[in-house]
Amino acid sequence: MTILCASDFSLSAEPALAAAAAIAQRVKGQDLLLVHALDLLDPALARLDLDVSRDEAEVRLGEAVARARKIxxxxxxxxxxYGSAASAVTELAELRHAELVVVGSQGHGAQPFRRLGGTSERIxxxxxxxxxxxxxxxxxxxxxxxGRPLKVLLGIDRTTSWDAALSWINRLRGAGPCDVIVAQVYYPADERRHYGLPPGxxxxxxxxxxxxxLxxxxxERALLSGSGHVQFQPVLGIGRLGDHLVDFxxxxxxxxxxxxxxxxHGFARFASVANVTLHYARASVLLVPPERVVSTVKAPRRILIAADLSPRSGRTIAHGLSLVEGRPDADVVIMHVxxxxxxxxxxxxxxxxPAASVERVRIIVARGADVARLVCTEAERIGADVVCVGSHGRSAVARTLLGSIADQIVRECERPVLVVRSKES
Known part of the structure; x- marks a missing residue:
């Protein structure tokens, strides 16, 4: 596996070289490849002899290789x-199946009008x-x-976009101690609505x-392994998410x-959390795109079963209870709207x-017309690992005309949903 470190031989490239070499030393099985791009369209390079420029780059790369080997x-x-640094480095990273690309940047935190970014942002x-x-x-x-722990801030939200970043942090924690702060920016009004809490x-x-x-x-979601302390910290938000993360x-x-x-791309990228953070943060920034990672989840411990009073509810409840069979510490909530x-x-x-499960089951009765919304809100309030709902198995035409509570819960619920069918397809 390869760690690719891009260098333009500037002062900001030296920290990247040292950091890449340090990671290669800690994370075993990683080779380090130092890369320099010669942009043939660069006017400064066009005035020089290409062979001379290439020879000079080879000499400076050789010196950088010697420094990196010491670490x-x-x-x-x-x-x-050859080519623009962003395009050439990106293409080489794909060709070499790089596990990590490392670049240097001073950031633009003190220069707010330099918003278009530099090479690191284009990469x-x-x-x-x-x-x-x-x-x-x-x-x-x-x-x-x-052996000093790295201090890492992992920014998360309700999506799964940060799963791959969590996976990389766990790799670093497996190689050496990392103290991690897991942070989520929140807005009180939105979260109160999400958890079904009274507004105001x-x-x-x-x-x-x-x-x-939160x-x-x-x-329950950010499962960290390896060595180092872990802290979970909600961060009150008023403005842009990225600004709050940078300040925190x-x-x-x-x-x-x-x-x-x-x-x-386009204007959307200027407001993205990653782009704002990369542009303004004084700390180093690790950006991890979605990838095919093996996710880790805990066995379900808290089950919400949505049930009506029809005979089919027995089947739904039985399936819900089966998810925590043999787990005396499990919490099962049956909800009826x-x-x-x-x-x-x-x-x-x-x-x-069943008589054997009566003691472990709590029953909640809610009043209201929007059954799906009430179930989804309750799932968030209790922190359900799985929501179990029954489906009457209506035809496609019936679902279109009448709607389906189970279908609506599947669409709107942010928790895993198990649908128990009571009619053969």
């Missing part, structure tokens, strides 16, 4: 590519491999030489009730900000619960 202690190669737009943009090599060198909290004040639910969910990273004095990325004001729906539902 990594492993195999270090070099290559000269980030094109690259399909993980990219580490290094501001300072000292934390990486201390990680290798002194001030948008510019910390919401302790929301933060406790920390619970962050702990600065206050926490982190070494690396790690983010998942989506490749955005009573639209018709039945006399005692809880008693009717208990008849579907």
């Amino acid at each position: 990594s202690g492993g195999i270090v190669g070099s290559a000269i590519v 980030a737009q094109l690259l399909e491999e993980p990219l580490l943009v290094v501001r300072d090599a000292a934390p990486f060198e201390a990680w290798v030489i002194e 909290h001030a948008i510019d004040r910390v919401d302790a009730e929301v933060e406790s639910l 920390v619970r969910d962050m702990r 990273a600065k206050r926490q004095d982190v070494d690396i900000i790690a983010l998942g990325t989506h490749h955005r 009573d639209e018709q004001m039945h006399a005692d729906p809880e008693e009717a539902l208990r008849k579907f619960v």
Whole structure:
């Protein structure tokens, strides 16, 4: 496997070289390839003899290889590519199946009008491999030489876009200690709606009730392995997500900000969290695009079963209970949304619960017309690992005319949903 480090021989390239060599030394099985791009369309290069420029680049690459070997202690190669730095480095990374591309950048935090970005930002737009943009090599060198933990901020949200970034952090933690802060920017009004909490909290004040639910969910989703401390921190948001992450990273004095990325183009990229962070952050930035990673999830421990009072509910409840069979610590909640004001729906539902499971089951009865929304909200409030719903197996025409609560839950719920069919297809 290859770590590719691009160098233009500038002052900002040296920290990238040292960081790439340090990672290659720690993460075993990684070769290091140092790359320099000669852009034949560059007016400055056009005035020089190409052979002279290439010979000079080879000499400087050789010197860089010697410096890198002292740190990594492993195999270090070099290559000269032709074309614009962003395009040439991206193409070589794909050709060599690079596991990580490392570049240097000073960032533009003190120059807000330089918004179009430099080479590192253009590489980030094109690259399909993980990219580490290094501001300072000292934390990486201390990680290798002194065993000092790297301090990493992992930015997450409700999507799975950060799964690959989490996977890379776990690789680093397997190679050496990394203290990780898992951070999620939140907006009180949105989160209160999401968790089904009453509105009215001030948008510019910390919401302790929301933060406790966020920390619970962050702990269950961000499964970290390896060595080092872990902290889960909701971050109150008012403006752009990226600005809040950059400010929080600065206050926490982190070494690396790690983010998942989506490749955005045109005006959309200027507001993306990754682009804002890469442009303004003073810390090094690790951007990891989605990839085919083996995800890690815990066995389900908290099940929400949505049930009506029809005979089919027994089958739905049985499937829900089977998910936590042999797990005495599991929490099973049966939820019924009573639209018709039945006399005692809880008693009717208990008849579907096997005697051996009665003690572990809680029954919730809600009132309202929007059944799917109430179920999805309750799933978030209790932090359900799986939502189990029954389907009456209507035909496509019937679903179109009447709608389907199960279909709506599948579309709207952000938790995994198990649909139990009661009619053969």
